[in-house]
Amino acid sequence: MQKAALDDARTGAQNEAMHFELATAIPVLERTPATLAALLVGLPRDWTNVNEGQDSWTVHEIVGHLIHGERDDWVPRARHVLQWGTSRPFPPFDRTFGFAEARERPLADLVQEFARCRQESLAALAALRLTSADLVREGRHPEFGVVTLGQHLATWVAHDLTHVSQIVRVMAVQYRDAVGPWSRYLRVVRGVG
Amino acid sequence: MQKAALDDARTGAQNEAMHFELATAIPVLERTPATLAALLVGLPRDWTNVNEGQDSWTVHEIVGHLIHGERDDWVPRARHVLQWGTSRPFPPFDRTFGFAEARERPLADLVQEFARCRQESLAALAALRLTSADLVREGRHPEFGVVTLGQHLATWVAHDLTHVSQIVRVMAVQYRDAVGPWSRYLRVVRGVG
Numbered sequence: 001m002q003k004a005a006l007d008d009a010r011t012g013a014q015n016e017a018m019h020f021e022l023a024t025a026i027p028v029l030e031r032t033p034a035t036l037a038a039l040l041v042g043l044p045r046d047w048t049n050v051n052e053g054q055d056s057w058t059v060h061e062i063v064g065h066l067i068h069g070e071r072d073d074w075v076p077r078a079r080h081v082l083q084w085g086t087s088r089p090f091p092p093f094d095r096t097f098g099f100a101e102a103r104e105r106p107l108a109d110l111v112q113e114f115a116r117c118r119q120e121s122l123a124a125l126a127a128l129r130l131t132s133a134d135l136v137r138e139g140r141h142p143e144f145g146v147v148t149l150g151q152h153l154a155t156w157v158a159h160d161l162t163h164v165s166q167i168v169r170v171m172a173v174q175y176r177d178a179v180g181p182w183s184r185y186l187r188v189v190r191g192v193g
Numbered sequence: 194m195q196k197a198a199l200d201d202a203r204t205g206a207q208n209e210a211m212h213f214e215l216a217t218a219i220p221v222l223e224r225t226p227a228t229l230a231a232l233l234v235g236l237p238r239d240w241t242n243v244n245e246g247q248d249s250w251t252v253h254e255i256v257g258h259l260i261h262g263e264r265d266d267w268v269p270r271a272r273h274v275l276q277w278g279t280s281r282p283f284p285p286f287d288r289t290f291g292f293a294e295a296r297e298r299p300l301a302d303l304v305q306e307f308a309r310c311r312q313e314s315l316a317a318l319a320a321l322r323l324t325s326a327d328l329v330r331e332g333r334h335p336e337f338g339v340v341t342l343g344q345h346l347a348t349w350v351a352h353d354l355t356h357v358s359q360i361v362r363v364m365a366v367q368y369r370d371a372v373g374p375w376s377r378y379l380r381v382v383r384g385v386g
Contacts, residue, residue, distance in 0.1 A: 002255060006318045009204040012218065013246065015243040015367070015368060017248065017366075017368070017369050017371065018239060018367040018371060019371060020368070020371040023237070024237045024240070027235065027236050027237055027240075028236070028364070031223075031231055031232055031233075031235075031236070034231035035228060035232040036230040037231070037323075038224055038227035038228040038230070038231040038376065039224055039228040040224075041359075042219055042220065042224075043215070043221070043224070044217045045221050046211060046217050047217070047221065050208040050211075051208065053208065061209040071333065071371060072344040100202070104336070119277050129223050132245045137324075140374050141374070144373075144375070145374075147373055148373065149370055149375060150371070151374070151375065154368050154371035154372045154373075154375075155372045155379070157368060158326035158368045158371075158372050158375070158381065158382050159379065160295055160360075160367050161361045161364055161365040161381055161382075162365065162381045162382075163361060164232075164361050164371075165358050165359075165361045165365070165381045168354045168358045169354075171221070172351050172354040172355065172358070173210075174208070174210060174211040175210070175211060175347050175350060175351045176210050177210040177215070178210065178211060178212060178213040178343070178344065178347035178351075179344055179348045179351050180337075180340055180341065180344035180347075181334070181337040181338075181340060181344070181350075182337070182340075182347075182348040182351070184350050186348070186352065186355050187355070187356075188354055188358045189350065189351050189354075189357045192385070
């Protein structure tokens with residue numbers, strides 16, 4: 001895979017999509033708290049108490065949502081698959097849980113709490129001692145129907161990346177006017193990067 | 194601004210765009226190297242030697258591009274504005290300079306070199322002792338025509354955020370298949386986040 005991917009990058013061909021493996025997924029999950037700490041802690045609040053307009057989320061709310069995911073989504077649903085299979089759908093997950101509280105808390109506290117929760121989640125994941133065979137075990141998503149444990153865990157990784165991307169976009173759009181004519185080459189300042 | 198922005202976030206109204214100020218811009222510029230180090234150093238190469246298909250960039254190439262910007266774009270063009278005003282356009286900037294070399298180098302080296310270059314750039318920026326009056330000084334962009342120094346410096350910040358966003362997207366699209374049905378809610382895995 002590595003050799004092939006490298007060749008693809010060199011020749012400009014589309015890479016094959018990665019298969020989910022714990023060995024490549026966990027290093028991403030491990031890095032998200034430190035990434036958020038490096039990006040956010042100590043930033044002027046002008047960057048973090050703002051959103052992208054309408055009902056979009058502030059950085060505080062996004063980190064609050066990440067904390068809630070550690071508590072109610074990723075490991076709990078993994079356990080749910082192992083315990084119930086497809087016989088019971090996942091309990092619902094409230095995407096905006098705790099937002100009012102998150103808006104009031106210092107961002108450094110939120111990031112620190114997320115780091116602690118993530119560490120606990122990864123310890124809990126390790127304790128499950130999942131095998132490749134476990135990754136194809138099936139659960140029931142209330143909307144999607146049958147999903148595999150591997151898809152759920154891949155979504156944990158992609159969800160981290162989605163929200164890092166969202167945080168960066170929330171910041172970038174604040175400069176939509178400040179960059180002047182460069183906005184045409186910086187799609188993220190237009191809210192689409 | 195902070196109070197108003199907070200109220201906007203609460204009511205869901207569109208925030209006013211931020212004006213460029215060195216005091217809010219520099220903290221973002223300072224954080225990018227540590228953000229990239231936290232996100233990338235030590236990751237399996239499966240995440241970093243891949244691109245988004247066609248002639249898109251790998252993570253190695255993106256960090257190579259960031260290094261080159263420190264050397265040939267941001268501070269050099271700021272000096273160019275101060276020295277030449279609108280009388281001479283900026284020299285051209287090669288966006289893919291050094292890509293072949295960047296593909297071969299360990300990512301940790303690239304990130305470290307970027308951190309060193311960024312530190313030098315910020316020291317050079319501080320040495321210019323720019324005032325608010327300097328930020329409206331005009332230069333000439335080869336394509337856009339007249340631009341201000343403030344717009345150029347705001348673009349430096351937005352350019353960092355664009356490429357952090359791009360790196361995260363390059364990683365996320367590798368899981369476009371692995372996440373199964375969740376891809377419909379994770380736009381970044383579809384290359385549009």
